[in-house]
Amino acid sequence: MPTLGKLSEIKDLRTVWPHEALDFTPWLADEENLAMLSDTVGLEITLDETESNVGDFNVDIYATETGTDRKIIIENQLEDTDHDHLGKLITYASGKSADVVIWVVKRAREEHRSAIEWLNNHTDENIAFFLLEIKLYQIGNSDIAVKFEVIEKPNDWTKEIKRQTSSSATLQARYDYWVAFNEHAFNDEAFARAFNRRKASTDHWMTLSVGSSACHISLLQVRKDNTLTVEWYITDDKELYQKFYAHKAEIETEMGIALDWRELPDKKASRVIITHPAEFDNKDKWSEQFEWAMDVAMKMKKAFKKYL
Known part of the structure; x- marks a missing residue:
């Protein structure tokens, strides 16, 4: 019988990416990793720029849906969701006239999951909000595996x-x-x-x-x-x-x-x-x-x- 390892989750994302802007955003902006996110949400995402200016603030990733002019913003949070980031997300979406908004977080709190669901139900059909959790897994001393899990997406995405x-x-x-x-x-x-x-x-x-x-x-x-x-x-x-x-x-x-x-x-x-x-x-x-x-x-x- 082959020896089977035990899959364990790495709870502290900052052991891999100590800093959101300096470590996680450049990692996610890499073509291979952005392709993994693209596959998860069902969109073809092409990077335009990182730390893109929105007034006095910067959105983590500004991108385009390949083959269309639909603009995408991606906001990263290596902690649980909070009101501050939700407010920034809406501000950035407005400032960039975004069609697709993607919020990547460690853990989605119930009140923020509900907020994203509400936004999808009460905005124009051409606007899409996604809330994703990022997970890290390892077997023994193996390489660390990354997985994106969709928590909220537009209700009509498949319909x-x-x-x-x-x-x-x-x-x-x-x-x-x-x-x-x-x-x-x-x-x-x-x-x-x-x-x-x-x-x-x-x-x-x-x-x-x-x-x-x-x-x-x-x-x-x-x-x-x-x-x-x-x-x-x-x-x-x-x-x-x-x-x-x-x-x-x-x-x-x-x-x-x-x-x-x-x-x-x-x-x-x-x-x-x-x-x-x-x-x-x-x-x-x-x-x-x-x-x-x-x-x-x-x-x-x-x-x-x-x-x-």
């Missing part, structure tokens, strides 16, 4: 997709395709290491974070053309596009793929794309489509990130 898909065959088809893609792609170890899982939606696109708020990878179902598209999307930086374009030959050689480079003249965004025939209504063809998109996305991230 909204069901509501949308029930009203449209097209939306249902898009959603089913992305659900199947996630099941296929994130069972692949290499792909799961390269990208954080994105919640399936009824949109015709799915975004994948590349660790920068300036750009991301998008997968697009273009059903009217029966094509699946993978694109490197630069949100609002023509100089960055030109920097990539200056290395066009090196990028395409490394990927082994000819790309379609598009600097959109009437928009701030730029795109670098490649398309593939797709029979969206033939589920027997989905695996081949998924494998193609996964391969291109991984090659694209590796090739482009050298010039970020």
Whole structure:
């Protein structure tokens, strides 16, 4: 019989992160750790800045939902929740016009859990409040494991997709395709290491974070053309596009793929794309489509990130 260890919880978070601003915030802002938080709340979070100014105060982490312009603030507390931090949270959300508010704490007191629940029930449907506890575990002298536990989230977070898909065959088809893609792609170890899982939606696109708020990878179902598209999307930086374009030959050689480079003249965004025939209504063809998109996305991230 193998020897089994005993799982123990480390109650004092400050044995690992002595200081919130100097230790925990930089740790959470790291791409790998932010991806773990992203997976927990079901959002693709891209860091904009840490200790971001809000009047005379600073919010711990200011971020963006990848693929949208939804702004996210994250406030950290290595102690039990208190009124002071709740007040700061609302102040920061107002000052940053945040769409998503995430409060990461050691322990959520009942009155503050109720407050976050009340905010979710009485604010606009486009605003989301999350309350999470952070837990530390260890077996003997093993490496310490981190886990985020969701204490409060918007009540309609999971219901909204069901509501949308029930009203449209097209939306249902898009959603089913992305659900199947996630099941296929994130069972692949290499792909799961390269990208954080994105919640399936009824949109015709799915975004994948590349660790920068300036750009991301998008997968697009273009059903009217029966094509699946993978694109490197630069949100609002023509100089960055030109920097990539200056290395066009090196990028395409490394990927082994000819790309379609598009600097959109009437928009701030730029795109670098490649398309593939797709029979969206033939589920027997989905695996081949998924494998193609996964391969291109991984090659694209590796090739482009050298010039970020």
